[in-house]
Amino acid sequence: MSTSNEFPSDLSAEMRMIMSRVEAELGPLPDPSLLAPAEGRAQSERINERNNENLPPVAKAAEVMVEANSDLGSADCRMKVFIPESAGPGAVLFVHGGGFAFCSPQTHERCARVLAIETGLPVLVPDYRLAPEHPYPNGLHDVVACLRAAFPATAAVGVEEGPLLVSGDSAGANLALAAMIHELEAGHAVPAGALLFYGTYAADFTTPSYQQFADGPGLTRGKMQRYWNWYCRDEDLRRGPMASPLHASDRTLKALPPLYLLAAGIDPLLSDTLLLADRLKSAGRDSPVSIVPGVTHGFLQNTNELAAAREALAAAGEAARRMIRSSR
Numbered sequence: 003m004s005t006s007n008e009f010p011s012d013l014s015a016e017m018r019m020i021m022s023r024v025e026a027e028l029g030p031l032p033d034p035s036l037l038a039p040a041e042g043r044a045q046s047e048r049i050n051e052r053n054n055e056n057l058p059p060v061a062k063a064a065e066v067m068v069e070a071n072s073d074l075g076s077a078d079c080r081m082k083v084f085i086p087e088s089a090g091p092g093a094v095l096f097v098h099g100g101g102f103a104f105c106s107p108q109t110h111e112r113c114a115r116v117l118a119i120e121t122g123l124p125v126l127v128p129d130y131r132l133a134p135e136h137p138y139p140n141g142l143h144d145v146v147a148c149l150r151a152a153f154p155a156t157a158a159v160g161v162e163e164g165p166l167l168v169s170g171d172s173a174g175a176n177l178a179l180a181a182m183i184h185e186l187e188a189g190h191a192v193p194a195g196a197l198l199f200y201g202t203y204a205a206d207f208t209t210p211s212y213q214q215f216a217d218g219p220g221l222t223r224g225k226m227q228r229y230w231n232w233y234c235r236d237e238d239l240r241r242g243p244m245a246s247p248l249h250a251s252d253r254t255l256k257a258l259p260p261l262y263l264l265a266a267g268i269d270p271l272l273s274d275t276l277l278l279a280d281r282l283k284s285a286g287r288d289s290p291v292s293i294v295p296g297v298t299h300g301f302l303q304n305t306n307e308l309a310a311a312r313e314a315l316a317a318a319g320e321a322a323r324r325m326i327r328s329s330r
Contacts, residue, residue, distance in 0.1 A: 009214055011268055014296030020307050021219065021298070027052070034104060035228035039134060043104050050109035053303045058115050061087045064159040068128070068151045076147035077140070080129040082107035083159055086118040091164025092326060093124045094197070095152055097145055097181075099172025099300070101229035102133045109303075110171075116305045116312065117169065117197075120319025123326075124161045125169075126152055130177070134232035138245050141233075145181045150190070165194040165329045167322055171302055172271070173229070175201025179247040179261075186257055187244075195260040195325030197318045200299055201278070202271050204248035205230045205240045209273035216270065220298035223270055248278055252285040260289070260328065262321035264314060267295040292317060 013021070028049065034042035062085040070078050096117060098110040107114070107127040118125040130144035148155070153163040170178035175198040185192050206212075207223050216223040234245045243250035261282065265275035272293070279291045294301065297310050305311045 009211060009267060009272060010295055011214065012296060013219070013268065013298070014310065016308055016310065017297050017301065020304055024049075024052070033225060035101065035225045039103060039132070043132075046100060046104040047106070047109060050105070050303065053306060054108070054112045056306055057112055058119060060084045060115055060118055061089065062160060066155045066159060068148050068155045071143075071147040071150070074143045074147050075140075076143040077131055079144045079148055080107075081148055081155065082111070082114070082127040082129070083124060083156055083161065084111075084115050084118045084127075085124040085160055086122060088122065089118075089124050089162070090122050090326075091162040092166060093126055093152055093156065093161055093164070094118070094121055094167045094169050094322065095126050095128070095149055095178070095193075097130070097168070097170035097174035097177045098127060099170065099174040100132075101225065102141060102173045102233035103229060104132070112305055113171070113302050113315070116315050117318065120315050121167070121322040122319070123167070123322065124156065126156060126161075133229075137232065138234040138239060142177055142180050142184065142244060145177045146184050149181050149185065149193070165326050167195050167197065167325060168193045169197035169199070169318075170201070171199040172300065173202055173233070175199055176203060176247060179203065180244045182258055183243050183247055183250055183254055186254055192259055194329035195262070195322070196258075197262045197264070197322060199264045199302055199318075200266050200269055200271050201274060202226065203274045203278050204246035205234070209277065211272035211274075212270045215268060215272075218298075219268065220300065221270055226270060248274065248281060252281075255282055255285040256287060258287075260325050261287075262318060262325075263289055263291045264318060265291070265293050266297045266299050266301050267293055268297060269299040271299060290321060
């Protein structure tokens with residue numbers, strides 16, 4: 003899979019309309035990565051309010067607490083639970099994105115509900131600790147703790163134990179993949195599969211997509227550089243596979259469960275997904291990759307307005323069902 007060619011950069015008509023509407027509604031907004039973290043988070047919550055209108059109904063929405071794991075160094079972690087009608091046994095642990103520093107289970111609620119409906123499984127969304135106050139590996143340890151405690155923590159609200167999948171978008175995809183690598187290296191059981199959406203898999207800002215989409219639209223190279231500095235400033239730590247999963251060994255990549263990779267066509271992080279797909283192929287894996295043209299980073303937040311977002315999550319749901327079938 004080539005990563006060297008220039009990528010199509012024309013926004014779809016629907017994506018362009020949504021971006022214009024958001025700009026008209028909210029006006030010019032400051033770069034959140036240049037604000038104090040609390041200010042950036044407040045802005046992120048406000049922007050995402052419009053993405054969480056008309057929430058699709060689920061059979062049950064609940065909240066549980068995953069207790070701190072002293073062996074891991076994790077903290078108490080709140081976790082939202084969305085159980086669809088006629089849910090099967092098992093669950094999806096969905097790790098929200100936001101540059102390791104922003105967003106929450108609330109900002110990603112609509113996306114999580116749609117994912118639950120499309121997979122037919124309960125979706126669990128951990129409220130992991132955020133950078134820069136809690137840099138690497140704090141958030142990762144919270145995610146690993148939630149992975150390990152997914153079924154014990156949610157049994158009381160009606161989640162039936164079964165195959166566990168992990169998922170995430172952007173920084174959340176990094177944390178989801180890193181959590182599986184962590185568990186492989188620790189000798190623990192890993193999920194039955196993973197749905198990874200437009201992830202950041204290494205701190206390499208020279209890739210073809212970083213060069214082409216350095217100034218957006220939407221996510222920019224400068225924002226990602228600042229997010230990585232907040233999350234993991236130490237260059238040696240950044241090169242480790244649990245901060246940058248793209249640096250995992252072929253042996254580790256080969257040992258991972260089935261992966262489904264999704265990327266946005268107009269995104270500085272597009273090359274991250276393509277490079278991960280190349281690494282997986284060199285390790286003897288053939289993981290499905292879906293590139294959605296004409297949309298920007300974070301487009302899955304727009305399921306209320308964007309057909310491409312709904313279609314992408316429907317395809318992810320089908321991938322999840324294949325993973326569940328193959329795990330039996």
